[in-house]
Amino acid sequence: MNEPLAERLRPKTLNDYVSQNHLVGKQGSLTQHIKQGLIPSMILWGPPGTGKTTLANIIATESGRPFYTLSAINSGVKDIRDVIDKAKQSGGLFTTKNPILFIDEIHRFSKSQQDSLLQAVEKGWITLIGATTENPSFEVISALLSRCQVYILNPFNKTDLEMLLRRAIDQDEYISRKIIKLKETNAxxxxxxxxxxxxxxxxxxxxxxxxxxxITITDESVLERVQSNTVHYDKTGEQHYDIISAFIKSIRGSDPNAAVYWLARMVEGGEDVKFIARRLLILASEDIGNANPTALVIANNAFQAVSTIGYPESRIILSQCATYLACSPKSNAAYKAIGKAQQLVKETGNLSVPLEIRNAPTKLMKELGYGDNYKYAHNYDLNFANQEFLPDEIKNTKLYEPGNNARENAHKEFLKQRWKDKYGY
Structure with a gap:
């Protein structure tokens, strides 16, 4: 029994596939493509363990296509060309079922490696399926990305995971021989x-x-038996997300000591400097925001610097940025504001823009009253004119609540002076 349980239970058909209903459910986009026999080149983007490799295999099997696979970790341009040559010989343009080339961790391919795929994808010699845990907008060259559909795979929810556990207990050749009572699953x-x-x-x-x-499995028994080895950092596996999470939470919690420790773990493990810098860039806006707008400037400069320099010197830049962000005042007010606004849009739909703040580039639009009664703020005292900018249905709605820090307290005072009691500042 050398084969791991996850491999033994790997689904072979769409009917056995768990989760990702938006892609492989009855009305899922990939389900429709498979039924029609028209498989586009695609990028499957999602965290580890969400079924990207499995899905690629199933697509090939259910569409009856030859299947080639490469790993971006140990494959070069020559390997890509060899597969493309085999694909061309097996049919290419002369069959509706051109071969599928699956590339795991495609974000680790260099620009030249990705360039070598372009003609084959464009000519239809292969259908490319790339799997990535990283945002393809950053890691896949635009020319290749424009030729592919991007499908997002989500982490499994509790129901999905419990279903997998039940399947293991009932169906696995070895585990099904045991009498297992799954009393608790939270751990x-x-x-x-x-x-x-x-x-x-x-x-x-x-x-x-x-x-x-x-066997009776409880949360306590699970925690007693799981031995977590945190000495090594696997940048391609499970600890990748655990350690970046610890890094970000340490900075959010204003602990520069913990932040540089987790940073060192990633640096020693050879983590991609741009991956770390992107997370710092997001944090500078999400967790610091207007409490210290300079944080975003520093994080952006750090991203540009490490993208140019690389290791080993980038570790110094990342350390400077991480410690600065950890020591900065925190606010998630901007993050919460856009979240509230998006929810409001989902609830209220496409509300009309008030006539007075509409654009009026044509004569007809002017005749219809577009832009009438618009108050140009700079023509008024303090460069402010009391005017409604929200649709009538949601006027007076407050979405931005400044945080309790020096800079955002100044924002709150500014808004209170301008809008009086309108938004309750």
């Missing part, structure tokens, strides 16, 4: 982090740790 699910492969690996570890064939 297993929490440790998995939505990663199906990690869940099944932990579950198998737990089951094999018992001498008896009669």
């Amino acid at each position: 297993l699910i929490r440790l998995s982090g939505g990663d199906a492969r990690k869940l099944l690996n932990i579950f198998e570890l737990i089951v094999n740790s018992y001498d008896s064939d009669k």
Whole structure:
């Protein structure tokens, strides 16, 4: 029994595939493509353990196409060309079922490696399926990205993960021989982090740790038996997201000491400097925002600098940025404001723009009253004119609540002076 449980339970058909209903449910976009026999080149983007490799295999099987696979970690341009040559010989343009080339971790391909795929994708010699845990907008060249559909795979939810556990207990050749009572699942699910492969690996570890064939699994027994080895950092596996999470939360919690520790773990593990810098850039806006607008400037400069320099010097720039952000005042007011605004849009739909603030580039629009009664703020005292800018249906709605810090307290005072009681500042 050398094959891991996750591999033994790997689905072979769409009917067996768990989760991602938006893609492979009855009305899912990929389900429709498979039924029609028209498989576009695509990028599957999602965290580890969400079924990207499995899905690629199923697409090839159910569409009856030859299937080639490469890993971006150990494949070069020559390997790509060899596969493309085989694909061309097996049919290419002369069959409606051109071969599928699956490339795992396509974000690790260099520009030249990605360039070598362009003609084959464009000519239809292959259908490319790339899998990535990173945002393809940053990691896949625009020419290749424009030729592919991007499909997002989500972390498994609790129901999906519990279904996988039940499937393991009922269907696996080895585990089904044991009498297993799954009394509690919270610890297993929490440790998995939505990663199906990690869940099944932990579950198998737990089951094999018992001498008896009669097993009762509780949260306490799981935590007792799982031995977490945090000495090594696997930038391609499970700890990738755990450690970046610890890094970000340390900065959010204003602890520069913990921040540089987790940074060092990533640096020593050879983590991509741009991956770290992008997370700092997001944090500067999400967790600091208007409490210290300079944080975003520094994070952006750090991103540009490490993109140019690389290791080993980038570690210094990342350390400077991380410690600065950790020592900065915090506010998530901007983050919360856009969240509220998006929810309001979903609830209220496409409300009309008030006539007075509409654009009026044509004579007809002017005749219809577009832009009438618009008050140009600079023509008024303090460069402010009391005017309604929201649709009538949601006027007076406050979405931005400044945080309690020096800079945003000044924002609040500014808004209170201008708008009086309108928004309740």
